[in-house]
Amino acid sequence: MAEPTQTEPLQAEKRPAAACAAPADVASALRAGTVTTADLPREPVGTRAYRLTELAPEALDAAIHTDRALDPLTFLPDMDDLGGGMFDRVLDAAEAYDPDAVTAADVRRVLAADTVGPEDFGVLLAPAAAPFLEQMAERAQRERVRWFGTNVQFFTPLYLANYCENRCVYCGFNCESGIRRAQLDESEIIAELDAIAATGQEEILLLTGEDPVRSSVDYIARACELAAERFRTVGVEIYPANVADYARLRAAGVDYVTVFQETYDPARYGKLHLRGRKRIMPYRFEAQERALRGGMRGVAFAPLLGLADFRRDALACGLHAWEIQRAYPAAEISFSCPRMRPAAGAVTPGGPHVSEAQLLQVVCAYRIFMPFAGLTVSSRESARFRDHVATITATKVSAGVSTGVGEHTHQADEGDDQFEIADTRDLPTMCVAMREMGLEPVMNDHVLV
Numbered sequence: 001m002a003e004p005t006q007t008e009p010l011q012a013e014k015r016p017a018a019a020c021a022a023p024a025d026v027a028s029a030l031r032a033g034t035v036t037t038a039d040l041p042r043e044p045v046g047t048r049a050y051r052l053t054e055l056a057p058e059a060l061d062a063a064i065h066t067d068r069a070l071d072p073l074t075f076l077p078d079m080d081d082l083g084g085g086m087f088d089r090v091l092d093a094a095e096a097y098d099p100d101a102v103t104a105a106d107v108r109r110v111l112a113a114d115t116v117g118p119e120d121f122g123v124l125l126a127p128a129a130a131p132f133l134e135q136m137a138e139r140a141q142r143e144r145v146r147w148f149g150t151n152v153q154f155f156t157p158l159y160l161a162n163y164c165e166n167r168c169v170y171c172g173f174n175c176e177s178g179i180r181r182a183q184l185d186e187s188e189i190i191a192e193l194d195a196i197a198a199t200g201q202e203e204i205l206l207l208t209g210e211d212p213v214r215s216s217v218d219y220i221a222r223a224c225e226l227a228a229e230r231f232r233t234v235g236v237e238i239y240p241a242n243v244a245d246y247a248r249l250r251a252a253g254v255d256y257v258t259v260f261q262e263t264y265d266p267a268r269y270g271k272l273h274l275r276g277r278k279r280i281m282p283y284r285f286e287a288q289e290r291a292l293r294g295g296m297r298g299v300a301f302a303p304l305l306g307l308a309d310f311r312r313d314a315l316a317c318g319l320h321a322w323e324i325q326r327a328y329p330a331a332e333i334s335f336s337c338p339r340m341r342p343a344a345g346a347v348t349p350g351g352p353h354v355s356e357a358q359l360l361q362v363v364c365a366y367r368i369f370m371p372f373a374g375l376t377v378s379s380r381e382s383a384r385f386r387d388h389v390a391t392i393t394a395t396k397v398s399a400g401v402s403t404g405v406g407e408h409t410h411q412a413d414e415g416d417d418q419f420e421i422a423d424t425r426d427l428p429t430m431c432v433a434m435r436e437m438g439l440e441p442v443m444n445d446h447v448l449v
């Protein structure tokens with residue numbers, strides 16, 4: 001079946017057939033690929049997205065579990081949509097961005113200014129800025145010291161499960177890959193948390209694959225309660241949820257929410273995310289805002305660089321974070337900066353390779369544009385590169401990383417890793433490395449009184 005065209009107006013002649021059909025017929029048609037959710041009754045949300053007005057449970061299940069049955073721009077009936085136009089504004093700006101039109105004179109002008117506004121952020125991401133990388137790094141380093149001093153904050157991820165309903169073609173956890181699946185039960189979660197806490201870590205990031213049935217909000221909330229008893233700061237990287245679910249997780253002790261948008265290019269997004277709720281791009285886009293409405297202290301943003309045009313994706317990600325900061329001034333904003341890495345069970349998406357120099361340009365541009373934002377560099381990167389970026393602009397690094405399920409305590413049913421790690425250093429080794437570079441390792445960013 002051809003990729004759904006997201007910007008086509010509704011086909012009035014198609015809709016009545018699906019709208020009037022019995023739920024079982026709609027489910028069969030979705031499974032057979034003869035209709036998508038774009039053919040069902042829906043209403044516009046802004047200028048790009050839509051919302052299904054209704055969908056029977058059987059049809060919903062069929063749509064979620066069939067390749068390309070979900071229209072990437074159509075919210076499901078049980079999904080919060082926030083409106084407000086942020087999705088349209090960010091995607092419009094990314095589409096209008098022409099990196100090749102930027103000149104060296106533009107770069108000099110922007111680097112000479114005291115602050116960089118959203119209209120000039122793209123200048124720093126353009127090819128014309130590449131020869132100015134040293135000046136960008138110097139400016140980024142000044143901003144980093146001004147806002148964060150020499151502190152580098154540590155955390156470690158804990159994978160609770162690797163079940164996933166989505167089919168992202170570039171990820172080894174996707175629902176079609178034959179990897180070993182696992183999910184920690186409560187005693188295993190406690191054992192893993194205790195093992196990590198014993199290393200001296202005070203911040204933990206809990207991750208699951210994206211399977212809201214197996215890894216329910218109840219399951220995740222309980223894990224968060226257990227984590228909050230042992231760690232000063234708890235983050236989650238889970239499937240996008242509704243505002244009420246985020247409020248529930250906040251009450252369970254979660255401080256911040258990370259959601260990778262992966263790419264902000266809607267055509268590419270639809271080609272890379274074939275199945276599962278993740279296919280619905282605007283619902284993922286609004287996750288950080290829903291998390292903040294649910295009471296979260298902070299939110300993190302990231303494209304997975306290398307899935308699409310990385311300059312456009314970095315631009316969109318920066319503008320997305322900037323819009324959120326403007327709308328929620330108290331929110332703690334941060335960026336993650338992953339590039340594509342090989343993984344078991346995944347296929348390489350064929351996007352352009354992003355070099356280390358290009359990644360450095362992106363992280364320096366983020367720092368100059370939003371100097372007070374946190375910035376994490378993934379353990380997918382080499383120790384040499386992470387150390388270098390920590391001295392210039394990164395404020396947060398992981399240590400003692402395992403991306404498999406149950407690997408911290410080597411429990412029986414370990415699941416496969418999500419991706420290959422390049423920097424495998426443990427916490428003491430990382431602390432020594434940071435101190436040798438004149439940086440101060442910190443385990444948490446607040447004091448409870």
Ligand code: SF4
Pocket residue numbers: 164165166167168171172173174175208209210278
């Ligand atoms: S990237 Fe995330 S949502 Fe996609 S298949 Fe992997 S774990 Fe699932």
